[in-house]
Every structure is written in structure tokens, then in C-alpha cells.
Amino acid sequence: MKCMNLYSLLLVVLIFVSCGSSNDASGMIAPTVNVSPTQVSATYEGVVTKLSITSDQEWTAFSGDACKEWVSCKTSGSIGTQGTVEVTVKANTSNQSREGEIIVKSGITRISIPVSQDAKPEEPVDPDIQVPEGYKLVWQDEFNNTSLSTPDESLWKYETGHGTDGWGNNEIQNYIAGSKDGVVCADVSNGTLKIIAQKVGDEVYSIRMNTRTNWKYGYFEARLKLPKGKGTWPAFWMLPDPFTSWPDGGEIDIMEEVGYDPNNVLSTIHCGAYNGSNGKQKGDGSYIATAQTDFHIYAAEWTEDYISFLVDGKEHFRYTNDKTGTATWPFFTNFNLKLNLAWGGNWGGAQGIDESALPATYEIDYVRVFQKNK
Structure with missing residues (x-):
């Protein structure tokens, strides 16, 4: 009988606990x-x-x-x-x-x-824009917005100052954010962007600007007319965004030229294994007789397997992923595009500079980015 009474008491307790546990395991009541x-x-x-x-x-x-x-x-x-x-x-x-x-x-x-x-609807592509086969236009700046006299800062951002050790190259110029003290170095007019290196007192003002958008893989092109004069060093290139380190993070130079060697345009890559500073380099160039007097199209097609560099649609250098690791292929993260006009420096000033060439103008008709159709 005592055993039965004890059993009954335990049963009542269990029933009571069960009836009060409509809340969570911690005993807290869940609000409605x-x-x-x-x-x-x-x-x-x-x-x-x-x-x-x-x-x-x-x-x-x-x-x-x-x-x-x-x-x-x-x-x-x-x-x-x-x-x-x-x-x-x-x-x-x-x-x-x-x-x-x-x-x-x-x-x-x-x-x-x-x-x-919803996604933003794709705008109709201008029929005059040649889209590489298998790609679609995803970003562009035609520099034809008549309401702007400087680059669209919703698309571009500036890097300013002298940089560390002259941006790592002992460059002389002081990069400014479009204009300074009434001196304009980034001028949008008549459908093109003019990056102008100008002598101001003891300094040379110029422009270094980056796209706010970044991409992994794609077809990147710009139509460019290069500046004249010993000391000029224009470039159209790419770095990781966000930036990590150099050279291990990688660099893609779509187009570079120096004024003392006019019309010889170079395309190179930089990485841990090949970066020039270690005596090893991967790149090649083309002689474009009218690079400083006419516009030409400079492009890079970047895939997971290779980076192909082209001038006016013709490939002049290809770098292939050897699948051995990041030392030779760090090109698997997002990069942004850069336009700049340096003055002097390790390469631009290797044979001296001629200040009579200033002001010097680097003219950009457009910048376009295409990515593969999914």
C-alpha cells in the first residue's frame, strides 16, 4: 500500500509538471x-x-x-x-x-x-558597342554625361597624395581628387575624360582613379589616346579590391607606356613568382605607331584559366594559370580598374624627365566591363 501511495504521488507530480510546460526547455514563456x-x-x-x-x-x-x-x-x-x-x-x-x-x-x-x-533591368546595349561573344555588358562609363565636367564619383574614387615611396615606384607627381586650387586635372568634356598632368609651383599634379565596383573574371576594355613627353607614364590596370598585399595579391597591367619610349605599349602581370623586383617578369608589348596621336582599344580577357591581353582586338600576350598555386595565380578574387598618369619614377623617369612636356594629357574615350552570360 505504501508503495502504491508513493507511486500515485509521483504520477501526480509528473502530470502537474507536464501540464505547466507549454514554454521552452528553460522554463521561459514564449511571447505571442x-x-x-x-x-x-x-x-x-x-x-x-x-x-x-x-x-x-x-x-x-x-x-x-x-x-x-x-x-x-x-x-x-x-x-x-x-x-x-x-x-x-x-x-x-x-x-x-x-x-x-x-x-x-x-x-x-x-x-x-x-x-x-528585383534586379535592375538591363539597359539596352548601344548597337555601336561591340560585345565580345558569350559576354554581356555589365558596367560602363562613356564620359558623355553633359551635366558633369569631372568623372562621375558614383562610379569612380580618387587616390591622392604622393603615396609611400612615390607609390612604390619613386614617382614624382602629387595625385589630387579631380582639381585643386583651381587646377583641373580630371576634365570630362566632348565625350572623353582628360587626365592632365600639370606643373603647379614645385609640384606636378595628376590623377589616379579607381572604379568603385570590382569584378572577378570578365572582359575589360578602354579606348585610349596616350600622352606625349619624356616623364609621362600612363596606365590602365587592375589591383585586388580590397587591396591585400603586393606582389602576392596580384596585379594586372592591361596597358602601360612610358614617354621616353613612345608607342611601345606593354601588358604584364605581377604575382609572387613574377614581379620584376625578383628579376622575373611575365609580359609582352606591341608597337602601335599612332598610340599617342589616335585612340586605340586596350583590353584584357580574364578567366579562371588565363588572362589574354589585346590591342584593337588582337592578342599580343597571354598568361596561363599553371594550377600550381597562388604564387603564380593569385587571380581568383575581385579586382577593380584603375586609370592614372604618373610623372617620372623608376620606369617613367628612367631616362630623365622633360618638364616642357607639361601639361601632358591622357585621354580616355570610354571604359567598359563585360562578363560571361550565365
């Missing part, structure tokens, strides 16, 4: 939260909308990691039982749709509200 609407959809242009929240406890809301750069949340009434979340979805400037989530949290309750946004 309702959200309306249960998802957010936006066009590529972006949207500002509101979520209505009811909860029996204090709550909060925030963007998930996947969309925190383009979705923001502003809560109101979160310390009460009813409130709202103002959701702002920024415009999507890419040609790819994107997804994320808004998280509404109260106590141990966590609700995910899906967020989706």
Missing part, C-alpha cells in the same frame, strides 16, 4: 508576436513600407546579416504591445535580384520576415 504583412517585396527602385507588430511583451526588429547594407529598420512603440517598423529598402543598382530578412524578436520568440528585391 504577430507581424503584418508577413513579407516585404520591393522593386529595384527600392521602397519604404511599414510592418504592424502586436506582442504581449517588449519587442525589437532589425535587418539580417544578408541585407543589412540595403535594408534598414526603424521601430516605434516597441516597449508596448502594439507598434510599427518602418522598413527602408535601398535601390538595387545591380542586375541581380537579392534576398534577406527582417528579424522581429520578443523574449525567446524570433520571427523572420522575408525580404526580396
Whole structure:
């Protein structure tokens, strides 16, 4: 009988505990939260909308990691039982749709509200633009926006100053952000960009500018007319973005030329195994008789297997991935494009400089980026 009574008592206790455990394993009661609407959809242009929240406890809301750069949340009434979340979805400037989530949290309750946004529609390609076979145009600057007299800073950013050790090359110029003290070194007019190296007092002002967008693999081209004069050193090239280290991070020089050796244009790559400073180099050049008087198209096709360099559509150098590792092939991360006009330096000033060549103008008709169709 005593055994039976003990058994009955234990059974009653178990039933009591079971009936009170509608909460989680820790014993905390999960608040009831309702959200309306249960998802957010936006066009590529972006949207500002509101979520209505009811909860029996204090709550909060925030963007998930996947969309925190383009979705923001502003809560109101979160310390009460009813409130709202103002959701702002920024415009999507890419040609790819994107997804994320808004998280509404109260106590141990966590609700995910899906967020989706359309891709920006692809703009019709100008029929005059020759698109490489198998590729599509993904980025361009034609420098023909008549409302701008300097480069579009939503597309480009400047690097300024003398750099460390003259940007690693003992260059003489002082790079400026478009203009300084009334001196303009980045001029957009008549459908082209002019990068102008100018003597100002004891200094030479010039321009070094990078695309704000970066890419892994693609077909990169620019139509360029090179400056004249001993001391000039124009370039159209690429570095990792974000930058890591040199030379191990890699460098892709689509076009370089120095004024003391006019019309000889070079294309090279730099990496841990081949970087010039170790006595080993990978690159080649072409003689373009009118490089300083006419426009020519300089391009690089970069794939996971090779980088091909072309002038006016003709390949003049190819570097192949030997599959031995990053010392010879660090070209598997995103790079951005760079345009600059250096003055002097280890290569540009190797045979001296002639200041009578200043001002010197490096003219860019367009820069275009293509990537393979998926």
C-alpha cells in the first residue's frame, strides 16, 4: 500500500509538471508576436513600407546579416504591445535580384520576415558597342554625361597624395581628387575624360582613379589616346579590391607606356613568382605607331584559366594559370580598374624627365566591363 501511495504521488507530480510546460526547455514563456504583412517585396527602385507588430511583451526588429547594407529598420512603440517598423529598402543598382530578412524578436520568440528585391533591368546595349561573344555588358562609363565636367564619383574614387615611396615606384607627381586650387586635372568634356598632368609651383599634379565596383573574371576594355613627353607614364590596370598585399595579391597591367619610349605599349602581370623586383617578369608589348596621336582599344580577357591581353582586338600576350598555386595565380578574387598618369619614377623617369612636356594629357574615350552570360 505504501508503495502504491508513493507511486500515485509521483504520477501526480509528473502530470502537474507536464501540464505547466507549454514554454521552452528553460522554463521561459514564449511571447505571442504577430507581424503584418508577413513579407516585404520591393522593386529595384527600392521602397519604404511599414510592418504592424502586436506582442504581449517588449519587442525589437532589425535587418539580417544578408541585407543589412540595403535594408534598414526603424521601430516605434516597441516597449508596448502594439507598434510599427518602418522598413527602408535601398535601390538595387545591380542586375541581380537579392534576398534577406527582417528579424522581429520578443523574449525567446524570433520571427523572420522575408525580404526580396528585383534586379535592375538591363539597359539596352548601344548597337555601336561591340560585345565580345558569350559576354554581356555589365558596367560602363562613356564620359558623355553633359551635366558633369569631372568623372562621375558614383562610379569612380580618387587616390591622392604622393603615396609611400612615390607609390612604390619613386614617382614624382602629387595625385589630387579631380582639381585643386583651381587646377583641373580630371576634365570630362566632348565625350572623353582628360587626365592632365600639370606643373603647379614645385609640384606636378595628376590623377589616379579607381572604379568603385570590382569584378572577378570578365572582359575589360578602354579606348585610349596616350600622352606625349619624356616623364609621362600612363596606365590602365587592375589591383585586388580590397587591396591585400603586393606582389602576392596580384596585379594586372592591361596597358602601360612610358614617354621616353613612345608607342611601345606593354601588358604584364605581377604575382609572387613574377614581379620584376625578383628579376622575373611575365609580359609582352606591341608597337602601335599612332598610340599617342589616335585612340586605340586596350583590353584584357580574364578567366579562371588565363588572362589574354589585346590591342584593337588582337592578342599580343597571354598568361596561363599553371594550377600550381597562388604564387603564380593569385587571380581568383575581385579586382577593380584603375586609370592614372604618373610623372617620372623608376620606369617613367628612367631616362630623365622633360618638364616642357607639361601639361601632358591622357585621354580616355570610354571604359567598359563585360562578363560571361550565365
